[in-house]
Amino acid sequence: MDTGFTVEQLRAAARDAVRAPSMHNTQPWRFRLHDGGIELSVDPRRRLPATDPSGWGARLGCGAALFNLRLSLAVAGTPARVRIRPYPHDPDVVARLVPDLPRRPTPAELSLHAAVPRRFSNRAPFWPDPVPAEARWLLGEAARTEQCWLELVIGVSAVNAFAEIAHSAHRVLGRDPAYRSELAAWARTGPAPDGVPAAAGGPVAEPQDLLPTRGFGTRERAPGRDFEPEPLVAVLGSAGNTAADQVAAGQALQRVLLTATDAGLAASLLSQPIEVPGAREALRLSLGRFGTPQMVLRIGYGQPGWPTPRRDVNEVLDLPVGQA
Incomplete structure (x- = not known):
């Protein structure tokens, strides 16, 4: 009987999740395993008190990371059920994901997942070609x-x-x-x-x-x-x-x-x-x-730009003792 996600599944999904955009590329997220589920939290140490005093930007960035988590797990054949803000007493926990029924990924999921490493903000001038x-x-x-x-x-x-x-x-x-x-x-x-x-x-x-x-x-x-x-x-x-x-x-x-x-x-x-x-x-x-x-x-449309850097995935994981 399936007891939940593994450390290996968490680490693989988190590698995609950290490619999400965030304000000033602060990467305001943390990931952990808890009772077989993956929990995504806002990292309070990476908030922007002047730019984002309400935490709106941090939650938006964590939402983008959550989509990548969902997508990565689905492409691996282990889709998740998601509960948003599961703990009223801990508002920093953005979402909890638990295993859903295994299935094959859809063509749309495969296409979007392939785009994850190629997505980044392009702040340069675009060409005049219209978007169809x-x-x-x-x-x-x-x-x-x-x-x-x-x-x-x-x-x-x-x-x-x-x-x-x-x-x-x-x-x-x-x-x-x-x-x-x-x-x-x-x-x-x-x-x-x-x-x-x-x-x-x-x-x-x-x-x-x-x-x-x-x-x-x-x-x-x-x-x-x-x-x-x-x-x-x-x-x-x-x-x-x-x-x-x-x-x-x-x-x-x-x-x-x-x-x-x-x-x-x-x-x-x-x-x-x-x-x-x-x-x-x-x-x-x-x-x-x-x-x-x-x-x-x-x-x-524009010429290729420059992706912003990301921290090593191990820096954003909170793993059980002995499983790092």
């Missing part, structure tokens, strides 16, 4: 599969209106010394297992840029290498804004990103309009949507 209608539909379907919604911002006037909201939020954040200090602390100019290296940070911002960028990059762009004039902007949202909704949005975000990667698309994340409450509400009203915007994505 079929790919746009697939991205929306990916969000719906995880009980979230994806609204595409279509048309010059709509994109310009979004850009105003995004720049306003960016300016608000930039006036906070603690925010600027935290951003600088996670920018990497040398080898490091976390944070955002300058090579992956995109080019230095210029006045003509339509959308704001974080100050991670140090490279001056070549002449004529401006960002695309009409980017495909997508807003990911959830029905509500509870902690469980944020975990669900993280899972939807990762499914959307892997779907984009599988389709040959590149993506980068813009969270500034989400981090500022007034900007988030302005964004929701501009979309005419119920629910809560949880992340903004810029999607398109």
Whole structure:
């Protein structure tokens, strides 16, 4: 009789889980075995008190890691049943996974799993090639599969209106010394297992840029290498804004990103309009949507970029004594 997941299964699934995106690449997760189940928790030591005081970003990142966990286990033929925030007395535990009935992975699961090591944020300018209608539909379907919604911002006037909201939020954040200090602390100019290296940070911002960028990059762009004039902007949202909704949005975000990667698309994340409450509400009203915007994505085609580093999987595992 199956008594639960093994250390080997946990370690294999965690290797995929740590490839998930997280704010400033803080990698705010830990994994452990407990009573035969895999438990995913927020690592309180990796919270961003200035950038993410509510813990929204950490829960979103852990939700993305949870999707990779589910996907990895399913592809291994050992799918899991998931309970979100299983312990009211311990809100840092994001999810508990226990074995479900064994089965073969689906073709969709295999395709998404193959995209895990190829997915990373591409902060460089994209090519002007439009994203075809079929790919746009697939991205929306990916969000719906995880009980979230994806609204595409279509048309010059709509994109310009979004850009105003995004720049306003960016300016608000930039006036906070603690925010600027935290951003600088996670920018990497040398080898490091976390944070955002300058090579992956995109080019230095210029006045003509339509959308704001974080100050991670140090490279001056070549002449004529401006960002695309009409980017495909997508807003990911959830029905509500509870902690469980944020975990669900993280899972939807990762499914959307892997779907984009599988389709040959590149993506980068813009969270500034989400981090500022007034900007988030302005964004929701501009979309005419119920629910809560949880992340903004810029999607398109581009040349290969630079993946951000990850810590060794053993650094994020809490294993039973004698099983390390």
